[in-house]
Amino acid sequence: MFSISKRSDVEPFHAMDVLAEATRRKAGGHPVISMAVGQPSHPAPRAALDATRKALEEGRIGYTDALGTARVKSALATHYRDRHGLDIDPARIAVTTGSSAGFNLAFLSLFDAGDAVAIARPGYPAYRNILGALGLRVVEVPVTAETHFTLTPESLAAAEKEHNVRLKGVLLASPANPTGTVTGRAALRALAEHCSANSIAFISDEIYHGLTFSGEETSALELTDEAIVINSFSKYYCMTGWRIGWMVLPERLVRPIERVAQSLYISPPELSQIAATAALTASDELDVYKASYAANRDFLIRRLPEIGLPIASPMDGAFYAYVDVTRFTNDSMAFAKRMLAEINVAATPGLDFDPLEGHRSLRMSYAGSQAEIAEAIDRMATWLK
Numbered sequence: 001m002f003s004i005s006k007r008s009d010v011e012p013f014h015a016m017d018v019l020a021e022a023t024r025r026k027a028g029g030h031p032v033i034s035m036a037v038g039q040p041s042h043p044a045p046r047a048a049l050d051a052t053r054k055a056l057e058e059g060r061i062g063y064t065d066a067l068g069t070a071r072v073k074s075a076l077a078t079h080y081r082d083r084h085g086l087d088i089d090p091a092r093i094a095v096t097t098g099s100s101a102g103f104n105l106a107f108l109s110l111f112d113a114g115d116a117v118a119i120a121r122p123g124y125p126a127y128r129n130i131l132g133a134l135g136l137r138v139v140e141v142p143v144t145a146e147t148h149f150t151l152t153p154e155s156l157a158a159a160e161k162e163h164n165v166r167l168k169g170v171l172l173a174s175p176a177n178p179t180g181t182v183t184g185r186a187a188l189r190a191l192a193e194h195c196s197a198n199s200i201a202f203i204s205d206e207i208y209h210g211l212t213f214s215g216e217e218t219s220a221l222e223l224t225d226e227a228i229v230i231n232s233f234s235k236y237y238c239m240t241g242w243r244i245g246w247m248v249l250p251e252r253l254v255r256p257i258e259r260v261a262q263s264l265y266i267s268p269p270e271l272s273q274i275a276a277t278a279a280l281t282a283s284d285e286l287d288v289y290k291a292s293y294a295a296n297r298d299f300l301i302r303r304l305p306e307i308g309l310p311i312a313s314p315m316d317g318a319f320y321a322y323v324d325v326t327r328f329t330n331d332s333m334a335f336a337k338r339m340l341a342e343i344n345v346a347a348t349p350g351l352d353f354d355p356l357e358g359h360r361s362l363r364m365s366y367a368g369s370q371a372e373i374a375e376a377i378d379r380m381a382t383w384l385k
């Protein structure tokens, strides 16, 4: 009998498990409202859908260059010029099968097995799981209200000391999942400078850019050409299922990434690259969706504490409320399961994001419709009484 690898023994991504159970219940006729997974309920922008239809009529969808078509890379360079005033050479851009593929490519090209990489706790669970599956050492650095729930040079130095390691990489998301924290320009600069001074690769996950409600949204590219920036069409652009994202790389990393990408993925999906190019022109439409998340955010900031669920982190950006459930339970996993079974409201247990303290919290996505979110909160208010 063959054996199963130790590297595959990663934690399940509980949000995906909750989504699967919610989908099963929905198919069984239950009136499920899902606030479990971070995906907009809006469709991809009209321009993306039109471009896709046209491409399908023309017919042939094929492989492209491993790092994406010249068209989408040039459109992304224009995006950096328009949004950030930056002149990015399209040759530094790599288009990927979602930001998830970007993490694989970055980790494989930057690190060797056993290298130590720091991430924030709480933080996006796939970081931990991908790093673990690739045989890298995950250094989880706790973030708290004192430092606005972000990493600092001091917390990184303390983690190196505590774990007796030299970091090879640091990965930071701003806005962050699940805390919603936006790392301000000065704090981001301090981190980038610390990484540069200590030969640490600085990976900036900017997937929630475009979805900042308070605080300043800074791309690491505005501060240094050495940052490895990862981004995606999944969130602001409402294109989760299209599996398309991108990276902006320091020049000397482009060829290593390309070599690994050629063999791992051949190329990102061409149809999605066509849609993504068009989506970059759709900010008028997408900003209307953003306004609907902002309204949901205001509603939750008011209502969640009223029903006994204080908000545990800033909610500056992204579309999550990370709430403290300790008034009702010390086991957020059991709480989430019961909530889904009894009132058909799906949310994600904090253990996904924080293996140590997550039993006290729950993450609720507010990317869905205003009516559904209001209905979910009504059901929870009655249930929690």
Ligand SMILES: Cc1ncc(COP(=O)(O)O)c(C=O)c1O
Pocket (backbone or CB within 6 Å): 038, 097, 098, 099, 100, 101, 124, 173, 176, 177, 205, 207, 231, 232, 233, 234, 240, 244, 245
């Ligand atoms: C912080 C963060 N990074 C990356 C991803 C992965 O996104 P995708 O692979 O769809 O681009 C997510 C998804 O929720 C996320 O929250």
